[in-house]
Amino acid sequence: MGEVKVLESGESGFATTRFEALLAWARKYSLFQYPFATACCGMEFFSVASSRYDIARFGAEAPRFSPRQADLLWVVGTISQRQAPVLKRIYEQMTDPKWVIAFGTCAACGGFYDNYTTVPGCDKLIPVDVYIPGCPPRPEAVFDALILLQEKISNGNREPATVPPRELEGLSQLRKKVNA
Amino acid sequence: MSQRVIERLQAQFGERIVQTSNFRGDDMALINPDSWVEVATFVKTDAECALTHFTDLTAVDYPEREPELPRFDVILCARSLEKRQRVILKTRIADGQSLPTLTKVWAGADWAEREVFDMFGIKFEGHPDLRRILLYEEFVGFPLRKDYPIDRTQPLVPYRELPGQVTKLAPFGQDEGQPWGRIEWHNRLEGGDRQVSPAIAVQVGQKRALSETSAGEGGAEAEE
Numbered sequence: 001m002g003e004v005k006v007l008e009s010g011e012s013g014f015a016t017t018r019f020e021a022l023l024a025w026a027r028k029y030s031l032f033q034y035p036f037a038t039a040c041c042g043m044e045f046f047s048v049a050s051s052r053y054d055i056a057r058f059g060a061e062a063p064r065f066s067p068r069q070a071d072l073l074w075v076v077g078t079i080s081q082r083q084a085p086v087l088k089r090i091y092e093q094m095t096d097p098k099w100v101i102a103f104g105t106c107a108a109c110g111g112f113y114d115n116y117t118t119v120p121g122c123d124k125l126i127p128v129d130v131y132i133p134g135c136p137p138r139p140e141a142v143f144d145a146l147i148l149l150q151e152k153i154s155n156g157n158r159e160p161a162t163v164p165p166r167e168l169e170g171l172s173q174l175r176k177k178v179n180a
Numbered sequence: 181m182s183q184r185v186i187e188r189l190q191a192q193f194g195e196r197i198v199q200t201s202n203f204r205g206d207d208m209a210l211i212n213p214d215s216w217v218e219v220a221t222f223v224k225t226d227a228e229c230a231l232t233h234f235t236d237l238t239a240v241d242y243p244e245r246e247p248e249l250p251r252f253d254v255i256l257c258a259r260s261l262e263k264r265q266r267v268i269l270k271t272r273i274a275d276g277q278s279l280p281t282l283t284k285v286w287a288g289a290d291w292a293e294r295e296v297f298d299m300f301g302i303k304f305e306g307h308p309d310l311r312r313i314l315l316y317e318e319f320v321g322f323p324l325r326k327d328y329p330i331d332r333t334q335p336l337v338p339y340r341e342l343p344g345q346v347t348k349l350a351p352f353g354q355d356e357g358q359p360w361g362r363i364e365w366h367n368r369l370e371g372g373d374r375q376v377s378p379a380i381a382v383q384v385g386q387k388r389a390l391s392e393t394s395a396g397e398g399g400a401e402a403e404e
Contacts, residue, residue: 082316084337109350114331116315116323121350124339133352162352 020156027071027097028150029059034070034094036087039077041104044136053139058146067093072149075128078106079119091126099129099153101145104136111135123160131162140166182207182265185229192222208268213279216271220285223258223267231258231267234286237293239300243326250274252302256282278303299324 037045049055049063064070067090079087091100102122105111108131110120122128129152132145144163152161186200186207196219199210211219223229235257243251250272259266273279281304282289293304294313301322304310312319319334 081333081336082314084335088337105350108352116319116328116333118333119335120333123342123351124335125337127340131351133350160351 021154024154024156028153031060031072031099031146031149032062032064032070033060033072033074034064034067034090035074035076036090037074037076038079038083039106041077041106041136044139044142045074045076045103048139048142053143055143055146058143059150060146067091068095070094071098073098073100073126074103075100075107075122075126076103078111078113079122079125080117081119082117084119084125087122088125099149100126101149102128102131103142103145104132104134106135108133128160129158131160133163137163138166182267184263185223185231185265185267188226188228189219189223192226193219206266206268208270210270210272213271213273213277217280217282217285219269220256220258220282223269224285228263229265229267230260230263231265233259233261234282234288234292235259235266237282237289237296239296239302239324241300241324241326250277252300254279254296254302258286273302278305280305281307283307298322301325 035042035045035049047053055061060072067073071094073091073094075087091098100122102108106113106118107122108128110118112135114120119125123131130145130149132141134141137145141163144166148161148163152158183202186202186209189197189209189211190200193211193215196212196215197209198212201208209219223231237254237256239255240253241251242249242253245251252273252275254271254273256269257266258269271279279302281293283293283304284306290308291313293307294310296302297304297307297310298312298314299322311317315323316336318336321328
């Protein structure tokens, strides 16, 4: 919160800020998530959410299993054409403000499914805020996505964004060697 | 192992069992479609066969088979828990030809026949409720027929209009940002972007063309 100005420290101190900035700060650390887990990425989501990686550290503690109580929709996995109306309805049931994260390549573009069953990306149905590449993404990539989303919330930015790849160190060195 | 069933079938039906085979212990009998229900009833009720467990019913499409052979194979797998034997029964039917239902023999054939109808458009006469089971009513055609275009989708919810977006290509491009992404390894090392899938390569080309015509649009393609 760059907007906060501490005027007087100590017990009687107070700070000033803009209302929107305060609201955004509150929102970004109280994301109530609705996991729409449909496929194998769901396993990665469990891993992210449970104690080993622990998404609660980033202010997205409580999963809500009613879309009416949630403000962050995780689309985790392949969306089939049959599921499309369900996903759309769940998104519409969520109250504003709401955000969507496309978790994994299938949710982002259909992945390697290119046939009659699969929706080529959930952004064909609902607006997506952050895309996470990966099949499935590493938990670190998911945290990158959450942090990216929190930045976007605090900036009031609704442009879709993508989690940049974390390249393996070995790969970078190998690339340098090849390019040299 | 289930040779006994095949022998019983041949003794009972003779010429109507067109062909039999045994491939690595799996016994198969190809039967005439006219005897479909009769043979199924026999293998279930006969004390020697006792194939009481309906395992699966499916079909295979052979559009380019020799012209004298009909287009579809319908395949039934059944087994006997009591006698520890199993048999595959096949029959061949042409496009548009229907087959009598097996729901009166095994109740479990109900959904399997609906699935075959859904995917291949094979009708089962006398089926109590022959509707699509996996796909939706609005779907046109039968997707597991070989002549259904492999990448054709029929959206149930109309897609959103997105400017500058290419279908089936993620905003982060063809690369998933992972070592096991869809880009070829040695190409990636050399800084190239040759694709494994030609369909995606075409889409990458379209995306480039789009971004050239409208500069600054298209957003966040992952840069390496």
